[in-house]
Amino acid sequence: MAARRKRSNSAASKAQSEFVPEAEEILERMRDDLGLLAETVDGDLNPETINGLFRSAHSLKGLSGMFGQEAMSELAHHLEDLLDRLRMGRAVLDRAGLALFDESVTMAATALEKIGDESEAAALAEGIADLIGRIEAWNAAPRAEAVPVVPELDVPPALLRALTEYEEHRLSDNLERGRGIYVIDADFEIASFEEGLHEIQSAIREVGEVLSTLPSPGGSLESHIRFSLLTATELDKGALVGRLDLADNAIQVARAPLGTAKTEASAPQGASASHDDGQTEAKAAAARAEPEIAEPGTLKSISDTVRVDIRKLDELMNLVGELAIQRSAVQQIASKLAMDPATHRIGTDLAKVHKTLERKLQELQSGVLEVRMVPLRQVFDKLTRVARRLRLDLEKEARLEIEGADTELDKLIVEELIDPLMHVIRNAFDHAIEPADEREAAGKPREGLIQIVASQRGNDVLITVSDDGRGIDAEKVRARAVEAGLVTAESDLTRSETLDLVFHPGLSTRDEVTETSGRGVGMDVVRSNIGALGGLVDISSEVGQGTTLTITLPITLAIIQALLVRVGEHRFAIPLNSIRETLLVEDSDLQRTDGRQLMNLRGEALPLCRLADEFDLDTPETGKSYAVVLGVGDARLGLLVDHLDGQQDTVIKPIQGPIASVRGIAGATEMGDKGAVLVLDVSALVEDVVRKGEVS
Amino acid sequence: MAASSAQNTNDVTVELACFGVNDQTYGVDVLQIREIVRWQEVTPLPMAPALIEGVIDLRANVVPVVDLGRVLGGEAIEETTEARIAVLEVDDMVFGLRVAVAVDVLSVDASQVDEPPALATQSGYDAVRAVVRRPGEAPVMVLSIEQLLETVYRSAKPASGFAEERV
Known part of the structure; x- marks a missing residue:
């Protein structure tokens, strides 16, 4: 047990904690398959079992190679070779061969158990080398070669x-x-x-x-x-x-x-039949297998990992949220008691207890949150594979560079990121990177470069995807947008506003549509996918130099920081990650042009919108209000509210049922004694107001 | 009486949860009721159909609330110690129904069930799908929750973003 503790605390433990459970699962599968083989070694070998073993050995090779477990990777490589010969009929499995397999799996299990233990490493490496030698010897032993004969068959x-x-x-x-x-x-x-x-x-x-x-x-x-x-x-x-x-x-x-x-x-014959029999008698067969293989000292699994359904974590998170509400009730009771001279003592004692409770609750909350966190590596590894395939399929010379794969995000967000990121990478390969000759002519290296960089900024994670390809021609985008009737030819658009049009549904700057980037799905899907995760996408591009896509995501969906605002007696929560700043504004700061309300913010016109107007609330004008500057992509909007009530951690819950779905409201959150508070859907609000402005 | 035509309820016994609203008794199939909770303050929801009072926070869920008094065309229910919110679930849709008082659960069989009165001029009557007669007591109007929701959906958006608050 002590050794186990030590291991999980060592420096490389993070990687190992991913490697060990996965390797264990593979070995477990191999043991099962070997049990089936032992049953049928003298008769018909089930090709499916051999194939299963072959796949397992292959996975083990890849996995251990990835985590720098050279010896184990080498062993798996030899097993894979051997199994390949077996499935091709170039070798025949005998008891000696089977024994070698058993020994290999046992050896691999032992190696897993002693991973990170320097004192045992040399002995293990020796043992594995010896085993590999014997596998090679078995492999080389002369055997009656099965000669494939394909007689005349009535087959096309x-x-x-x-x-x-x-x-x-x-x-x-x-x-x-x-x-x-x-x-x-x-x-x-x-x-x-x-x-x-x-x-x-x-x-x-x-x-x-x-x-x-x-x-x-x-x-x-x-x-x-x-x-x-x-x-x-x-x-x-x-x-x-x-x-x-x-x-x-x-x-x-x-x-x-x-x-x-x-x-x-x-009786039914073939694959399934021998499979079933094998399972029931696998154990007996293993016992009969010669020579006897010493099992590792214990049958307990080595890793201390459990897999947990993320919904269970959600339930825990909800419980933590409810506890937090109870906590604030305790706090109120404590301060009430402390105010009354008769109960002052009890009140202050309770307040102390409450303080500890609060701290422990926070630890509990961050503990649950931490469990949900996984490194982005999971997504990035998949992207690397996609990139490799695209490189071959498209015959484009380009490589993918990844930085910050250790950045952690909520598991749910990571899962949802795969599709949009995949799409972005495909776009980059397909459209952005020019053919090598064209690049050379433009004075660029023949090989294109696509970079993904992830990093954490406070409660956000920033992912930038940039390429050094041909860039986006803003004029072309504009022309297409005019053609499609999205903007008029006279529209006065800034460069970034123009580029932002690529996120509009149905706009593609390339005329022919190729298979890889697919039709229909475009950048609008990327933006709405990211938006659904509470994230933002920005684009910037220079013709001839490349394009950079910046994705900003909250670290977790479970808890968000929100700013509480008041309009009259109504209260709303605004997710903090979409707020750029807040300002105190006097009525005299406001200007009206063309029916749009604006104010001057450091030399730029900031469109404004009174939350009361947006939601048709009956509230008196106060003459003085706060502008909450919201940012979605490059779009800015100042939302006018009466009061700022401070920040709070909130758990957003969607409103049940379609009957009460209201545009501009993302859900509600519980505020202790104050009941439910509505949470604003910032991207919908900004989109509506900005679009209204364009129309007028 | 014995030959009275039963509607939707056939010969099996149905359990109805009975609620009082504006001096009438209304029944809802207990199978459609998830739970009944005490009165709680409703957070108004702007831009929602006029008959949506707002939302309440129910542990892990935020559910919209409808006032039975107003849906049936009468006055909104006032906050009293007896007022309740019945949380209903119909076709995966969860919502709260605000009632003045939760009376009891009634087991009725087909012989007691009549079609609703023909002269359904009183507003809100289209949400009544049957009437249960009880000797010596006021009849129970059996509500069609689906029809009730129809009415809510069709209710126009209010002039003001929030339904007028009635406390």
Whole structure:
């Protein structure tokens, strides 16, 4: 136990705390699969089990490589090699081979347990090297090579040519076993073919094996797509037709099953059957397996991690919120008691207790919040993979650089970020980065650069995505916007206002639409996705130099800081992250032009809007008010209110049901004894007022 | 009486939660009621339909509140120690129904249920889907919550952003 503590406190513990549980899961899966293999080692190997093991070894290799666990990665690499030979039929698994697998998994588990323990590292590395040596020796041992024979089959040659090496091996293996080989043609509606295909594949797997699935010509209808499934089973054609509920002519016999073909009544054969048996007898089999493998000293899992449904954390967060409300009630009681001379003593004692309660509550709150936090690395890793693929698909020379992957954000926000960021990266690859020759001609390096930088600013996280591509031509954007009727040719727009138009639905500056960036979804979706997370997107761009997108996000959705304001007797909360500043304004500061109310803010015209007017509230004009300057992107709006009531941590809850959905109101929040307070939807407000201004 | 035509309630027994509003008794199928809470101050919601009084905070949820008195075309319910807010759930829609008093839960069977009176001139009557007669006592008007919500949806936006406050 002590060793465990030490480990989790060490410097590299963060990375390990991610690595160990994941590696453990993989090893657990491998153990299960090995148990199944041990059951069938002398007979039919289930190809699915071998494939499963192969995938596990591959994941383990990648994972341990990523976390710098060289020895384990090397071991996994050898296992992967070996399994690849097995699945291709280039090697035959015997008991000695199986024992090597068992030993490898045990060794990997031991290595996991002792991770970070320097004193054991050398001995472990030696043990692993020795094991790898033996795996290589086993691998090299001469064995009767299975010679694949594909006899004359009544199968379309195109289908045979399309088989991968693995599929070919599976075909010859099944032929050797005397199973029937069939070509099944099935038509599906294009809209829903994945479902239908999955259905028929599962049905086949119950009685045999799907060797290969290929789309084929000859679909009967335009709206249909036809697939040919090369299938191996011990059933004869009649039984197969009955089993799959298909028309008789949909199944061609490439070779009838040899010997006594099984009829429908007999026990189902193949994948699922041996799987089931294997599971029940896996343990017995493991016990029989020779030589005996020493299990690690304990069966307890090494990592102390639990996976938690985020909704449970939400519930906890709600509870913390309710406790906070009770706390303020206690505070009030304490101050009431303290005011009365008769109970002054009790009051001050209670106030002290309350102070501690408050502190502990804050710790509890930040504790729950911390649990929800995950590093942005999770998203960025995915983006790196996307970038790699795009680079190949688009044949563009560009690389993705990432900084600040350790910046932490609420898990929910991180999940929702993937899609918009992916879209931005695709845009950059597809539209922004020029072909290499064009870049060279423009005096830029041939290879384009896309940078993602994340950093924390107070309660916000800033993510900038910038490229050194061709930039956005503001004039072109403007021309398209005029064409689309979004603005008039005479509109007086600043450069940033013009660029902001790219967030308008349906505006794309490139004429042809390519597959990668997709049609329909554009920057407007990016902005609304980010907006739904309480975030903001800004864009800046120079022709020929590149484009920078700045995304500002709150660290968590669970609790936001809000400014409480008053209009007459109505109170509202405004999320602090969209407030730029607050000003005291006199009526004499206000100007009216063209029906718009404005004020001069450091030389710039700030459009104003009285919250009372926006919501049709009956409140007397006070002559003096506060302007809360809201910012959404580059748009600014001064919201006039009567009073500022200070800041508060709030939990926004949406209003239930569509009946009470009101534009401009994001939800409500509880304020202790004061009941519910409405929270303003700043982006909707700013958008409405700014748009109204454009129209007039 | 025995041959009276039952509507929507057939031969099974239905449990009705009964509320008093403006000297009438109204019943709501208990299955549509999530809970009944004490009177609490409603936060007015600007720009909402006129018949939405505002919202209340109900632990993890913020729910809109409708005043049964006003929906039926009468006076708004006043704050008393007996006044309650019944939290209803219909088709995933949760809302509060403000009532003057929660009377009791009544088990009724089909023989007691009549169609609503034909001369439904009194406003708000379209929300009454059946009447339960009780010998020697005032009848209970069975409310159709769906119809009630229809009325709320259709209520015009008020001249002022907030429904007039009646306390």
